Amino acid sequence: MEKLTLASYIISDKRYSVRDLNKIDLSKFVNIEDVDHLDPSKIDPDYITGAIIMKYNDQTILDYSEWDDLNYFWPYFIDSLDELLENNNSNFSFPSQALPVNMEIVKDRLIFQVGQHRLNMQASDFYEIVLAEADNFYKALLELFPRFESEYNSELQKIDQLINKSKVMFSKYG
Incomplete structure (x- = not known):
């Protein structure tokens, strides 16, 4: 059985930076589902640094070592x-x-291939899981930075449109 898990983590303090991939302080990464544990004054809204954790059937595809600016990663x-x-x-x-x-x-x-990691799964399931996490990410940002509402709502609209497009595309496969 195919199982994909995906979660977005934001670095809780803009002063923290990963300097050594072998010594990443995981306590600095907060799951966006715990957005109430984040202090917006400690996060730069222009560079929301964090990591996407992706696992497929117990194989890690993305982990904390691939940290980056999530507010640019998700639109890409x-x-x-x-x-x-x-x-x-x-x-x-x-x-x-x-x-x-x-x-x-x-x-x-x-x-899906990133670096040396690869997965091959049902496309409709991949879209459903990834777009749900993208949706969660932007809804969390709306809570953190309401002044960027129009920008985040624009991304949420793209996500909704993509959900509909993918459903139509993959409906022919049952």
């Missing part, structure tokens, strides 16, 4: 997912790292 990922529906392949790089992400759709399967 969303736009790439949209492009993927149009072209059956798409790629982008992490905003602040030379870490390529490649995606391809083959019939009803999605092949």
Whole structure:
């Protein structure tokens, strides 16, 4: 059985920076589901640093070592997912790292590769899980930084449109 888990974590204090990938202080990363544990005054809204943790069938695809500016990562990922529906392949790089992400759709399967890690799963499930997490991320940002409501709502609208497009695309596979 295929199982994909995905979670967004924000670094709780803009003064903290990962300097050594072997010594990452995980206590500085807060799951966006715990947004009430974040102090907006300690986070730079222009550079919301954090990590996406992705696991597929007990294999880690993304972890804390791929930390980056999530407020740039998520729009790249969303736009790439949209492009993927149009072209059956798409790629982008992490905003602040030379870490390529490649995606391809083959019939009803999605092949996702980042660095040396790869997964091949039901495309409709991948879209559902990833877009739900993107939605959670932007709703958490709305709580943290309500003054950016129009920007975040714009991303939430893109997510809703992409959910609908992906449902139509993959409905032909049952």
